[in-house]
Amino acid sequence: MSKEYDLVILGGGTGGYVAAIRASQLGLKVAVVEKGKLGGTCLHAGCIPSKALLRSAEVFATTKRSEEFGVITKDVTLDFLKVQERKNKITEQLYKGVQHLMKQGKIDVIEGYGRILGPSIFSPIPGTISVEMNNGEENEMLIPKNIIIATGSRPKSLPGLVIDGEYVLTSDEALQMESLPKSIVIVGGGVIGIEWASMLHDFGVEVTVLEYADRILPTEDHEISKEMQRLLKKKGVKLVTGAKVLPETLEKGEGITIQAEHKGETKSFTAEKVLVSVGRQANVENIGLENTEIVLEKGYIKTNEFFQTKESHIYAIGDVIGGLQLAHVASHEGIVAVEHIAGENPIQIDYSLVSKCVYSSPEVASVGFTEVEAKEKGFTVKVGKFSFRAIGKALVFGESDGFVKLVVDEVTDDLLGVHMIGPHVTDMISEAGLARVLDATPWEVAHTIHPHPTLSEAIGEAALAVDGKAIHA
Numbered sequence: 301m302s303k304e305y306d307l308v309i310l311g312g313g314t315g316g317y318v319a320a321i322r323a324s325q326l327g328l329k330v331a332v333v334e335k336g337k338l339g340g341t342c343l344h345a346g347c348i349p350s351k352a353l354l355r356s357a358e359v360f361a362t363t364k365r366s367e368e369f370g371v372i373t374k375d376v377t378l379d380f381l382k383v384q385e386r387k388n389k390i391t392e393q394l395y396k397g398v399q400h401l402m403k404q405g406k407i408d409v410i411e412g413y414g415r416i417l418g419p420s421i422f423s424p425i426p427g428t429i430s431v432e433m434n435n436g437e438e439n440e441m442l443i444p445k446n447i448i449i450a451t452g453s454r455p456k457s458l459p460g461l462v463i464d465g466e467y468v469l470t471s472d473e474a475l476q477m478e479s480l481p482k483s484i485v486i487v488g489g490g491v492i493g494i495e496w497a498s499m500l501h502d503f504g505v506e507v508t509v510l511e512y513a514d515r516i517l518p519t520e521d522h523e524i525s526k527e528m529q530r531l532l533k534k535k536g537v538k539l540v541t542g543a544k545v546l547p548e549t550l551e552k553g554e555g556i557t558i559q560a561e562h563k564g565e566t567k568s569f570t571a572e573k574v575l576v577s578v579g580r581q582a583n584v585e586n587i588g589l590e591n592t593e594i595v596l597e598k599g600y601i602k603t604n605e606f607f608q609t610k611e612s613h614i615y616a617i618g619d620v621i622g623g624l625q626l627a628h629v630a631s632h633e634g635i636v637a638v639e640h641i642a643g644e645n646p647i648q649i650d651y652s653l654v655s656k657c658v659y660s661s662p663e664v665a666s667v668g669f670t671e672v673e674a675k676e677k678g679f680t681v682k683v684g685k686f687s688f689r690a691i692g693k694a695l696v697f698g699e700s701d702g703f704v705k706l707v708v709d710e711v712t713d714d715l716l717g718v719h720m721i722g723p724h725v726t727d728m729i730s731e732a733g734l735a736r737v738l739d740a741t742p743w744e745v746a747h748t749i750h751p752h753p754t755l756s757e758a759i760g761e762a763a764l765a766v767d768g769k770a771i772h773a
């Protein structure tokens with residue numbers, strides 16, 4: 301059976317399903333091919349489930365220190381199955397929401413595995429999509445005018461470090477754990493590794509992080525990494541930076557032992573489980589790219605600024621094209637691609653305006669250049685910093701660690717980057733994002749009167765601090 305469409309989207313993750321909604325708004329006849337569940341990694345194995353677990357960990361940790369707030373609790377214990385149940389319920393609710401949106405937009409959802417075919421009786425150019433149906437029925441043939449590849453990514457491991465799902469896990473398996481281990485070694489101190497380190501520590505697990513770079517969160521501003529390192533260590537998380545894990549040394553016995561080279565010595569680390577969080581790789585295999593002229597670069601699909609591949613009617617967005625592998629980036633890329641298909645002349649994405657968040661405790665959020673990046677780009681920079689310690693609302697929350705840092709061009713006064721670590725900063729970064737989009741100066745940020753008492757006052761004070769005018773410093 302064959303069906304014709306204006307657009308077929310391969311993969312119904314955050315990138316794919318948002319692109320489908322935008323296409324439907326623009327009057328395109330659109331279908332999404334999804335082999336698993338609509339919502340993809342973000343909804344089922346990423347953003348949402350991990351944040352649900354982080355929230356339970358935060359509640360548990362806060363309850364344990366409730367006496368500080370004058371709230372006396374006894375025998376605080378954890379029911380991890382209930383924690384998982386809550387996480388699954390949230391995911392399920394959102395999943396239903398996405399299914400509803402597909403119906404509302406009259407978007408065909410084809411449940412199966414899609415592959416792009418070469419020129420065929422259906423089409424003289426590569427682009428027919430053959431779908432191996434999940435229900436075992438005969439393959440469907442979709443004949444689209446345009447295609448968006450949004451097949452996402454999957455966890456990577458180190459060569460030789462085999463994921464067995466029981467002792468050696470990635471975030472995919474860790475999210476499904478029915479009970480917590482007593483101890484864990486996390487290989488990789490990037491965003492996912494640090495979120496898990498923070499969460500598992502707050503749940504009471506003994507955590508060791510082994511990071512190859514000389515600092516955790518190596519893509520963040522140096523001062524943010526340093527502060528996170530200090531705060532996690534203070535909590536009791538063991539952090540070993542500059543550690544080269546030797547996968548071949550992994551031994552399973554009473555627990556798992558793995559060795560790493562660190563400061564010229566080989567050291568052993570033992571725990572009940574190992575969590576590997578060393579990055580993600582694009583799902584580019586077995587989707588029919590060989591039937592097209594599409595080019596890969598370092599394992600990711602290469603596109604132009606409007607996400608067209610070398611086949612101009614085939615676009616690619618989201619994790620499968622690399623860059624910032626974030627849900628909000630995938631969905632925005634999807635919108636730009638669809639608007640380009642519809643001839644809407646969309647604005648190109650400036651990735652230096654994208655906010656990035658780490659949902660650990662404390663949280664981290666940033667937008668724009670780090671201080672080092674700005675200097676490397678040739679800017680002469682000045683910096684404004686303000687600590688949450690002097691912010692009333694942070695003291696009220698009982699969470700006054702961390703700071704806001706503004707990186708500013710000394711010559712033009714342009715805001716180059718904003719970096720935050722502390723309470724609820726992931727909900728505060730959008731102000732900085734807007735300031736960057738509007739090309740605001742620190743003066744304009746400070747001139748935006750921040751309500752008192754709020755955590756956002758730290759942004760206003762940091763803006764004043766750029767020229768030494770912070771009030772509560």
Ligand SMILES: Cc1cc2nc3c(=O)[nH]c(=O)nc-3n(C[C@H](O)[C@H](O)[C@H](O)COP(=O)(O)OP(=O)(O)OC[C@H]3O[C@@H](n4cnc5c(N)ncnc54)[C@H](O)[C@@H]3O)c2cc1C
Binds near residue numbers: 338342415
């Ligand atoms: C633990 C974890 C936490 C994360 N937390 C955050 C966060 O807090 N914030 C954030 O912004 N990002 C977060 N991310 C990243 C985010 O999940 C991804 O950037 C986002 O999901 C990418 O969207 P996508 O549409 O490109 O791909 P995906 O969401 O991976 O979707 C791809 C979809 O394509 C389907 N598919 C693949 N191949 C085929 C095929 N041949 N046929 C049919 N269907 C196919 C898959 O089943 C999948 O549903 C997290 C990731 C992880 C792993």
